[in-house]
Amino acid sequence: MPLDMMLQRAKLFLAPPVWGVVSRTWRLEPGRPAPRSGPVIYACLHRDILPAIRFVRAVRPCLLVSNSPDGDILVRTLGSSDYEFARGSTGSGGGRALVLLRRALESGLSVGLAVDGPKGPFGRVQEGILHLSRLSGAPIIALRAAADRAWTLRTWDRTLVPGPFARIRMETGPELVCPRRATTEQLAGIKSGLERFFAGDTNSP
Numbered sequence: 001m002p003l004d005m006m007l008q009r010a011k012l013f014l015a016p017p018v019w020g021v022v023s024r025t026w027r028l029e030p031g032r033p034a035p036r037s038g039p040v041i042y043a044c045l046h047r048d049i050l051p052a053i054r055f056v057r058a059v060r061p062c063l064l065v066s067n068s069p070d071g072d073i074l075v076r077t078l079g080s081s082d083y084e085f086a087r088g089s090t091g092s093g094g095g096r097a098l099v100l101l102r103r104a105l106e107s108g109l110s111v112g113l114a115v116d117g118p119k120g121p122f123g124r125v126q127e128g129i130l131h132l133s134r135l136s137g138a139p140i141i142a143l144r145a146a147a148d149r150a151w152t153l154r155t156w157d158r159t160l161v162p163g164p165f166a167r168i169r170m171e172t173g174p175e176l177v178c179p180r181r182a183t184t185e186q187l188a189g190i191k192s193g194l195e196r197f198f199a200g201d202t203n204s205p
Contacts, residue, residue, distance in 0.1 A: 015077040023054050025165045032058040033141070033172070039105045040175070041136075042112040043129055044143040045198050046157035047122070049114050051145040051168045056112050057082045062104035064088065064097055064113035084109065089118040098132055105136045115194070122156055125194045130187050134178040140190075142173035142197050173197045 033042070033056060042061065044052040053063065062084040065071045075085050086104065088097025101111045117126045133140050146169045147162040162168055176190055 015073050016079075019077045022162075022164050023050075026051070026054060026162055027165070027167045028055055029167065029169050036110070039108055039110045039138055041101075041105070041129060041133055041138050041140045042110060042143055043115045043140055043194065044112075044145075045116050045123060046114040047160055048143065048145040050160065051147065051162055051170065052112065052143045053078065053083075055143065055145075055168075055170050056110070059110050060084075061110045061112045062086055062101065064101060064111065066118050068118070086111070098128060098135075101132055102136050105132075105138045111138075116157070119156065122158060123195060123198055125191050125198075127187070127191070129194075130178050130182075130191060133176070134180055134182055134187075137177065137180070139175035139177045140173075140194070141175060142194055144171050144198055144200075145169065146171075 028051070042052065042056050060082055063078075063086070065074050065085050065087055066089040067087050068089075071087065075087075084104065086097050086100035088095075088100070101113070104111050111132075113129060115125045115129050116123055129140060132138070145160060147160060147166045148168075149163040149166045151161045151163065153159040153161060173194075176193070178187060178190055182190075
C-alpha cells in the first residue's frame with residue numbers, strides 16, 4: 001500500500017477519538033455563540049477552523065466541507081449528531097455547495113464556512129460568502145480565535161491546533177449583511193472589512 005494512502009487511513013482512524021478527547025478539554029471564552037433571532041453565516045479563516053467548529057457546535061450548524069480526502073476525515077470526525085454538512089468548495093462543486101448552504105439557511109439552520117478558499121491565498125476572502133449573504137439575506141458573523149497553548153502548522157493556512165486544556169478566546173465581528181442589490185463597491189467594502197478583521201484589526205469589519 002502506498003505511504004500516502006497509509007497515512008490517510010491512519011488519520012481517518014485516529015482523528016475521531018483524538019478530537020473527541022482533546023476538544024472536550026478546551027475552555028472557550030465565550031463558550032458558545034450569542035443568541036440570534038434567525039440563522040446566520042459564521043465565517044472564519046482556515047487557520048481558525050478547529051476552534052471555530054467547536055465554538056459553533058451548540059447551534060448545530062451546517063458546515064461547508066470540501067470534497068477532498070481531508071474533508072472526508074473531517075465529516076467522519078465530527079459526526080452527524082451536532083452538525084450537518086454541505087460538500088464542496090470554491091474550487092470544486094462550489095455552485096452546488098452554495099445552493100445547499102442557501103437551502104440550509106432557508107430551513108432555519110445557521111451555516112459555517114472557511115472563507116479563504118481551499119488553497120488560499122491565506123487571509124484572502126473568497127466572494128462566495130458575499131453572494132450567499134446577498135441571496136439569502138442572512139448576516140455574516142466573522143470569527144477569529146487565539147489560544148494560550150497551541151501549535152501552528154507549517155501549511156499555507158497556518159492552521160491553529162489548540163493543545164489539551166487550552167484556553168481559547170473567540171472574537172466575533174458585528175453582523176454584516178450584503179444587500180440583495182449590493183453594488184460592486186459595497187461588496188468590495190464588506191470583503192475588505194472581513195479581511196481586516198481576520199488580520200486582527202479591532203476596528204473591523
